[in-house]
Amino acid sequence: MFEEHDEAQALLLSVAMGDRSLTELEQIERLRGFEREVGEVERAMREHVNTLRVVVMFWRRGSALCHHDVAIGKTICGEHASVFHDLAEALRLSEQETRYAKVSLLLLDDLLHLFSHRDDAGSFRRLEGLLTEEGFDHEPMVRILGAAALLLFDEDVFSNMLHAENALHPNWRMEIEMARRAEREDRWREAFRGAGLDGHALQEILGMRRGPEFGTILRGIHAYAKGEAKTLPNLEGVREEVERRVTKARAHMSV
Structure with missing residues (x-):
């Protein structure tokens, strides 16, 4: 039903299986000071591997999103909804993981718009607002979206996203990590x-x-x-x- 898109899928699966680390990637080596965030994205790839497989395969399919008027919002529609749910079922996604995959797909265009050329606090505040509208807190959606950005887009999108988060929450990152570790x-x-x-x-x-x-x-x-x-x-x-x-x-x- 879907092609396994070699590059992104191969990287995702190799990280999820522990055969490769994101720190080995040249573009990640340039992100000095963001080792913790990169580690969280790597953990998201392991913990949500099938969710991200759905996102990668569905996004690559193209023309997967229908944009209705603002009052209705965005949704996966028509024949694409059936394909999306078939794929989620084939990969045995739980109800929650299916929501993660769906919201990720709905927000990928926003990621491109927000972070292709900007890394300011306002951009990340807007992303958090979009997540709130979808009923999600910061974690784990930010890391799942970060993983999707790294797998699908130019490296600048991922880099700008990390810098924008740090601009808005310079101390929160450490607090989140400490609480998660505890x-x-x-x-x-x-x-x-x-x-x-x-x-x-x-x-x-x-x-x-x-x-x-x-x-x-x-x-x-x-x-x-x-x-x-x-x-x-x-x-x-x-x-x-x-x-x-x-x-x-x-x-x-x-x-």
Whole structure:
């Protein structure tokens, strides 16, 4: 039904599968000081990969949007609505992810208009206003839109979007990241307790007491579970059981 548009799709899938990082791209290397935002866009590609596949394939199809008068707004219409929903269903998008994809498609023209030649606070304020009209807060739509801009448009659109956000919210970016990180750490702690990878449970399975050596092993296991380390610490005799518990913790985080 749709062509897999090689360049954008290949980049999206390679990032989503962890085979490639956005920081390897030449245009990203020039965005000094925006490592955090680029990391968030990369995370959006992983967490919303099929949503973005829908956006890329549908946008490339062309003539996908119908623009009605201002009182009605924009919508995906006619035969395109059927194609959009068929594609969303084929990629098993949830109701929420389908909304993300639809709103992204409706706002791509606005992204081009706002950020092709401008990187000021007013441009980003206008984008936030459009998101509010669609019933969305800043996150995660800004990162999904950023990913779509990077995949589909000239690099200036993505760069200008980041600069405009920073002009409007110079401190908010850090606050958002800190809150997000704290929330994710809370989820990992819950996952570790549920999977038997908390400190008390690991003391029992490892037959160890609290101390520097145990602390090093505990941090190593947790880092491995989170994908921050490539291998487990030396766990002679219990590696298989720990691997099983790691799988359980990761499954909890994927829900």
